[in-house]
Amino acid sequence: MLRSAARKKDWTLTKEAFERLLDSLDANRERAGEKYENVRRKLIEFFEARGSNSPADHADQTINRVAKRLEEGEGVKDISAYSYGVARFLLKETLRGRGKEPLTLDLAPAPLIVTDENEDERRHLEEARLKCFEVCLSNLPAASRVLIIEYYREEKGIKIEQRKRQADALNMSLNALRLRACRIRAELGDCITSCLDRSREDTKSVIRH
Amino acid sequence: MEQIHDYEDACARYLLGELSEQEQTELEEAYFADDSLFERFLAVKDDLIDAYARGDLTGPSRERFEQHFLASEPRQQRVEEARGFIRAVTAASTNPAAVNTNNPAPAATTTSWWQPISSLFASRPLIWQAALAAGLLMALAGSLLLVRQFQSRRAERERVQSEEATRRKQEEELRRAQVFPANEDRSDRVGNKASNESDKRPQPKIANNKQTSGPVPTQVASLVLLPFNSRDAGGPKSLTLRSDTTEVRLQLVFKEESFSRYDVVLRTVGGEQVLHRRGLKAATNGAGKSVSVTFDASLLRHQDYLVTLNGINAQKQLEAIDDYYFRVERTTPQSTITPR
Numbered sequence: 001m002l003r004s005a006a007r008k009k010d011w012t013l014t015k016e017a018f019e020r021l022l023d024s025l026d027a028n029r030e031r032a033g034e035k036y037e038n039v040r041r042k043l044i045e046f047f048e049a050r051g052s053n054s055p056a057d058h059a060d061q062t063i064n065r066v067a068k069r070l071e072e073g074e075g076v077k078d079i080s081a082y083s084y085g086v087a088r089f090l091l092k093e094t095l096r097g098r099g100k101e102p103l104t105l106d107l108a109p110a111p112l113i114v115t116d117e118n119e120d121e122r123r124h125l126e127e128a129r130l131k132c133f134e135v136c137l138s139n140l141p142a143a144s145r146v147l148i149i150e151y152y153r154e155e156k157g158i159k160i161e162q163r164k165r166q167a168d169a170l171n172m173s174l175n176a177l178r179l180r181a182c183r184i185r186a187e188l189g190d191c192i193t194s195c196l197d198r199s200r201e202d203t204k205s206v207i208r209h
Numbered sequence: 210m211e212q213i214h215d216y217e218d219a220c221a222r223y224l225l226g227e228l229s230e231q232e233q234t235e236l237e238e239a240y241f242a243d244d245s246l247f248e249r250f251l252a253v254k255d256d257l258i259d260a261y262a263r264g265d266l267t268g269p270s271r272e273r274f275e276q277h278f279l280a281s282e283p284r285q286q287r288v289e290e291a292r293g294f295i296r297a298v299t300a301a302s303t304n305p306a307a308v309n310t311n312n313p314a315p316a317a318t319t320t321s322w323w324q325p326i327s328s329l330f331a332s333r334p335l336i337w338q339a340a341l342a343a344g345l346l347m348a349l350a351g352s353l354l355l356v357r358q359f360q361s362r363r364a365e366r367e368r369v370q371s372e373e374a375t376r377r378k379q380e381e382e383l384r385r386a387q388v389f390p391a392n393e394d395r396s397d398r399v400g401n402k403a404s405n406e407s408d409k410r411p412q413p414k415i416a417n418n419k420q421t422s423g424p425v426p427t428q429v430a431s432l433v434l435l436p437f438n439s440r441d442a443g444g445p446k447s448l449t450l451r452s453d454t455t456e457v458r459l460q461l462v463f464k465e466e467s468f469s470r471y472d473v474v475l476r477t478v479g480g481e482q483v484l485h486r487r488g489l490k491a492a493t494n495g496a497g498k499s500v501s502v503t504f505d506a507s508l509l510r511h512q513d514y515l516v517t518l519n520g521i522n523a524q525k526q527l528e529a530i531d532d533y534y535f536r537v538e539r540t541t542p543q544s545t546i547t548p549r
Contacts (some may be wrong), residue, residue, distance in 0.1 A: 175252075179248060182251055
């Protein structure tokens, strides 16, 4: 995960600069890593909401700039808030570069993705994803598994009403249920991503042999 | 409490691009400063995508979602992922064997969720043990029910896969036959309810009508569309969707045009945009070209629809190619199809 920070655009992130960034986030390295991921996720959401087509790249550019400032000796009390400020500058620069405001769907150039391009590949990936999903789902604690299935499964009727009933049954508010479902889904998503990576590695290995 | 509600509402409006610049900045500052607010923001976002993927988002919200939220490619991917996730969860909800036995490390699975539960009994007072036992009994009863459903579900899945393969083959044959139909009467080939008509308009291929019993996991209704000819007075052809139809696949047939990418917009006759797919590629067969688009059946209501196919030229500008017209009729699996 942390390797994503090594991506660079304007400035090369050195190991020392990255260490300094982590130190600024937390003295405990594990917690620093978590905080780093959290800031990065916020930055991605920010750039995504502001119309970036490369939110992850922009997030990494922002982090690089923050790391650079720290290396230059700038005292930063709150990395998260500081990162947001830097992100806003980067966004303005990007928009200035484009010479226009964020584009709406109707005006935006065609995305590079091609949805129907390779049906076989898509199906293969879909099957692998489904398999990983089943494995990861089975690895969740039983209560989480039941909650996530109940929350997301397709049913007849209005979903929001069903979720209210689910929240009542669990004796929690709808917002609390929503948060819990979101957390479990994120956990599941991480597991599926790792599983797919492993699956791809296995496939490559089979091809090599 | 009101503040909590306000925050969730603000998040939704932020995601739909309905906040002013200042409001956006305030919201962003808030979630950058407070992790719990960021978590709530993510939850609202998940719910919004989920609602759209299910077709629960309607009216102006849906329009805003498509125009603003779906403006970037990463977000379009999120919606696709959400659809896949809903399908997978729905399948898993009736497939406990898939959940529990396809695990590459079965031992780990066995210990991962049974052992902690059994350890709860060892360390809790009697009243807790009773409560836990009751809870577990309920879970067990549910699981047994699910196991019973699994066998029939697996058989259904195999049947659907087989039907899907047959459908694709038939669809390909039909497409070949329909590319240059100018002077042909295709009514005998289509096999639809309007079998006495001889026209050049879209002919639905009602794969889902072949199903005879019980709900199945993925029901695809497929429709091969030829360009709409305004001189045809017979009205649109129908695509019949049963309540258990989950996906619709539209295949837009057109005469030879040279574009590298295509853009498909689906609208109601009233002009409400239902779907916008970009960057599609055309498939070519011996006789011509077609562009296919697959989407959730829940997006379609019982009404008429217009589909516009545009080509994206080298300057990334849209060029209109053809319009297509069809009617959606929603029916229950038991209902009888009445010829129009």
